[in-house]
Amino acid sequence: MKSKVLPAVPLLVAGTIATPATAATVSVTLPRIDVAEYHKPYVAGWLEPADGGPARTVFVWYDLKKTGREAGTKWLVDLRSWWRKGGRSMKLPADGVSGATRAPGTYQIPLPANLPAGQYVLKVEAARESGGRELVSVPITVPGKGGSASGKAELGAVTVR
Numbered sequence: 001m002k003s004k005v006l007p008a009v010p011l012l013v014a015g016t017i018a019t020p021a022t023a024a025t026v027s028v029t030l031p032r033i034d035v036a037e038y039h040k041p042y043v044a045g046w047l048e049p050a051d052g053g054p055a056r057t058v059f060v061w062y063d064l065k066k067t068g069r070e071a072g073t074k075w076l077v078d079l080r081s082w083w084r085k086g087g088r089s090m091k092l093p094a095d096g097v098s099g100a101t102r103a104p105g106t107y108q109i110p111l112p113a114n115l116p117a118g119q120y121v122l123k124v125e126a127a128r129e130s131g132g133r134e135l136v137s138v139p140i141t142v143p144g145k146g147g148s149a150s151g152k153a154e155l156g157a158v159t160v161r
Contacts, residue, residue, distance in 0.1 A: 024110075024146060025108050025160070025161055026045060026111060027158070027161070028156075029106045029157045030104045031104060033104070033128075033153070033154075035130075039128055039130060041102075041126040041131065042063075042076060042079055043079075044057065044059065044061070044082035045058045047112075047115070047121070048085065048120060048123065049119070050121055055082075055085040056086075057094070059099060060079075060087070060094070061099045062075070063100070064099070065100075079126075079127050080125075080133070081123065082123070111142075115142050116142070117142055118141075119140070119141050119142075122140055122147075124136045124155060126155050132153050132154050134151045134152065134154035134155050136158045140160045146161045
């Protein structure tokens with residue numbers, strides 16, 4: 001009996017096509033800002049169904065080490081949109097969601113794997129001490145279509161793939 005060897009490329013392509021869209025990744029860029037006193041920003045990312053409904057926090061970066069009367073959570077209210085959409089009712093730190101503030105650079109965050117199919121808006125908000133506040137919105141479709149948008153000051157490119 002003669003065995004057939006299948007080329008690897010079609011198998012790789014088939015694997016890519018079969019990958020669920022919910023395995024998408026968010027790419028968030030924090031730009032380098034040239035100021036005398038730079039503080040790493042607090043950043044939150046969440047998903048809202050496009051037709052309305054409860055928000056789902058994907059990540060929140062803040063000062064985890066600060067405790068006591070002046071805990072790092074004290075300034076999360078500066079992420080005003082996120083705070084109103086669900087941040088104030090969250091118990092922090094939230095496992096798999098909370099993380100430390102980040103230095104300038106590009107970071108990859110996986111979207112939740114159990115997202116129901118539908119249209120969403122990914123929102124990413126950043127606020128920085130002695131700096132500004134910025135909100136970026138990216139419409140996406142699950143499964144399938146990602147998107148991108150860019151901030152002007154506190155946030156750089158925000159991309160969903």
